[in-house]
Amino acid sequence: MARVIDILVRWGRRRREPAVVQALRSTTAAVLSYVVALRLSSEPVPLTAPLTALLVVQVTLYSTLTTGIRRMNSVVAGVLIAIGFSALVGLSWWSLGLLILASLVVGHLVRVDEFVPEVAISAMLVLGVTQVADTAWDRILETLIGAAVGLLVNLVVAPPVWVGPAGAAITGLADRMSRLLTHLGEAPLGHTDVARAAERLHEARRLDNDIAHVDAALRQAEDSLRLNPRVKEAVLFRLVLRTGLDTLEICAVVLRVACRTTTDLAKAWADGPEPAAPDPGITAALRQVLDHTALAVESFAQLITAQVSANAEEAEARLAGELAVAGSSRDRFADLLLARIRRTPAQWQLYGALLAEIDRVLDELSVDKRTERLMEELDRHARTRRPRSLRGMLRPRTASPG
Structure with a gap:
């Protein structure tokens, strides 16, 4: 009994540490997103949803919002590239290399930062299946589910102020x-x-x-x-x-x-x-x-x-x-x-x-x-936060001709 009390006391002391908070909130978001994806997606094992939740849920609300947007952009870009490739060429060694190269370039163009590899990963996963269109939309759906659940967890379980x-x-x-x-x-x-x-x-x-x-x-x-x-x-x-x-x-x-x-x-x-x-x-x-x-x-x-x-x-x-x-x-x-x-x-x-x-x-x-x-x-x-509209109102107006 004393050992259990000691563990609980130590856990209480560590409950606000970044690693502990991140582990609990990420696990909760991943499990919830998987349960929701099982009901809404046609994939038998929709692991994209918990994977997205793990990547989206961060320690702070601000980083969750910014990360979630970049994550969704990377997946959507990869899926669209895969749909385009599936309509033009099949899957071979040279088309796979071209697909990866195009995905990485597009990832930098759409500015998804650390999720540039995710563009290529999404494109390869979609292109490697038989039903490209169905898998593509399921992957987008699972990504949206994971991002939404991750954001919801951050809103319900308020992130700590560090x-x-x-x-x-x-x-x-x-x-x-x-x-x-x-x-x-x-x-x-x-x-x-x-x-x-x-x-x-x-x-x-x-x-x-x-x-x-x-x-x-x-x-x-x-x-x-x-x-x-x-x-x-x-x-x-x-x-x-x-x-x-x-x-x-x-x-x-x-x-x-x-x-x-x-x-x-x-x-x-x-x-x-x-x-x-x-x-x-x-x-x-x-x-x-x-x-x-x-x-x-x-x-x-x-x-x-x-x-x-x-x-x-x-x-x-x-x-x-x-x-x-x-x-x-x-x-x-x-x-x-x-x-x-x-x-x-x-x-x-x-x-x-x-x-x-x-x-x-x-x-x-x-x-x-x-x-x-x-x-x-x-x-x-x-000065940097001053609204531009206010600065425009303060500018002297020129008299109209005539």
Whole structure:
């Protein structure tokens, strides 16, 4: 009994995961479409209907609609090609090759995207039977049944809104960036082991894969917000998350450059003459600015993923506080670094580059920069969504002659 309860608890925790939701809804749609096709189609085993339902039913309503249309277009195009070939030539090796080639070309012309092979598959299945006309119309009917059932399942079983998983992905990315910033401040500047510095550089490069994962999760969230009646501010949610990811992506690029700079400093220290001993003040100041920058990155992620206004205000206040402390630490670090460069001017370019990279990260995370970027995106969206008819009404009319 305890084992059954444990399985149910784990299932309850996983029931909103994309793979679980997709499996349940696709299975339901496939079975229902097969049952309906058995009654309406003359085919003894109408597997085209469940196959269509499996391909049509996606995690979001928007992708279901777009996929269903492309799927139906591909099947209809293949069937029409097969009917035309059956009237002109029989089935042979050369006609089969010509049929496949024509189907693939037509698939690209009608823009069915990933369903281009389905055009050729439909044409071959129809051309390979004796009663071409009957099989052709049955295949079209089964395709319509599968697409209709798939769409009906998505309407009845409301697809989830994937803003939560996208927000979790953004938070995970911010956590990894925060750890990297903390690691950069663990060793004295210019006296880091080369292998350790190179490890941090590889860690920064791996952020590109993390960004790609977050981008995929965000695209899924954006699709789930489209045509979803349960979401009233879909555009705002989408732009908040998208602009937030853009900021983190810029910071990740700057962090990679900063890791490259610290690696070059470590190599210069290892290969060059013995430099001055590590400055405890510079080390402490750098660690402080990087630690507060790491906290600012976490606060920024909390700000863009906050769903309640109170949480958003708290995250914004925390972000502003961390940036203020990081800015003060940065000024102290810059003063100490300038004094160090005056005493030992070697590698001053790398020290200056590191300071500029810290400035860039702090600037990208600032509340004012965040607000400015979000307002620009909202304004751009409003301009692109403005009805053409309204723009035509606003144009000055020319006076009629005479």
